[in-house]
Amino acid sequence: xxxxxxxxxxxxxxxxxxxxxxxxxxxxxxxxxxxxxxxxxxxxxxxxxxxxxxxxxxxxxxxxxxxxxxxxxxxxxxxxxxxxxxxxxxxxxxxxxxxxxxxxxxxxxxxxxxxxxx
Amino acid sequence: xxxxxxxxxxxxxxxxxxxxxxxxxxxxxxxxxxxxxxxxxxxxxxxxxxxxxxxxxxxxxxxxxxxxxxxxxxxxxxxxxxxxxxxxxxxxxxxxxxxxxxxxxxxxxx
Numbered sequence: 001x002x003x004x005x006x007x008x009x010x011x012x013x014x015x016x017x018x019x020x021x022x023x024x025x026x027x028x029x030x031x032x033x034x035x036x037x038x039x040x041x042x043x044x045x046x047x048x049x050x051x052x053x054x055x056x057x058x059x060x061x062x063x064x065x066x067x068x069x070x071x072x073x074x075x076x077x078x079x080x081x082x083x084x085x086x087x088x089x090x091x092x093x094x095x096x097x098x099x100x101x102x103x104x105x106x107x108x109x110x111x112x113x114x115x116x117x118x
Numbered sequence: 119x120x121x122x123x124x125x126x127x128x129x130x131x132x133x134x135x136x137x138x139x140x141x142x143x144x145x146x147x148x149x150x151x152x153x154x155x156x157x158x159x160x161x162x163x164x165x166x167x168x169x170x171x172x173x174x175x176x177x178x179x180x181x182x183x184x185x186x187x188x189x190x191x192x193x194x195x196x197x198x199x200x201x202x203x204x205x206x207x208x209x210x211x212x213x214x215x216x217x218x219x220x221x222x223x224x225x226x227x228x
Contacts, residue, residue: 106163
């Protein structure tokens with residue numbers, strides 16, 4: 001099992017360019033997430049999905065769009081990149097959070113995608 | 119909205135010394151999770167605490183959930199260079215999605 005795979009791992013964009021980050025998981029998880037990580041700010045949720053065909057906004061959704069056409073894939077799009085979107089992006093997946101018992105809803109993270117916008 | 123704060127932001131320790139990071143939530147949490155991120159790596163799940171006052175141990179790591187379920191701590195006894203990394207706490211928000219603290223970066227001098 002590969003777990004959670006993100007592509008690309010590195011990308012440099014110019015302001016105004018567009019791009020898509022791809023996340024794939026092979027654990028049959030219902031939930032998938034996109035986080036961004038900036039120094040001193042921890043991980044902030046951009047968008048998430050609780051199932052195929054569904055998406056929802058997280059804490060910092062502006063400037064991003066997502067799609068979940070297949071259960072195993074979650075795409076993050078930047079339509080017009082800005083320098084403020086320079087960050088490390090992490091995709092994660094999980095089973096639905098049960099809160100108690102065996103299902104902790106722990107997140108399984110990909111290795112990250114480092115994006116620089118000039 | 120919910121805020122999850124961690125202190126300290128950074129901690130340098132000599133190998134063999136103890137280390138503690140504290141996590142405080144602005145709201146009562148149903149549970150709290152802890153993650154570790156090695157330098158250049160991705161966050162990896164360590165543990166989940168659910169009960170008020172719960173204490174769990176993993177070898178040299180001791181995790182505690184406060185009685186009011188608004189705070190938590192991670193204590194490492196006799197740190198080793200392998201403990202280097204950033205430790206994050208995370209708690210579910212009103213939408214049951216995890217909100218992460220800013221993390222505590224631990225550096226260990228050999």
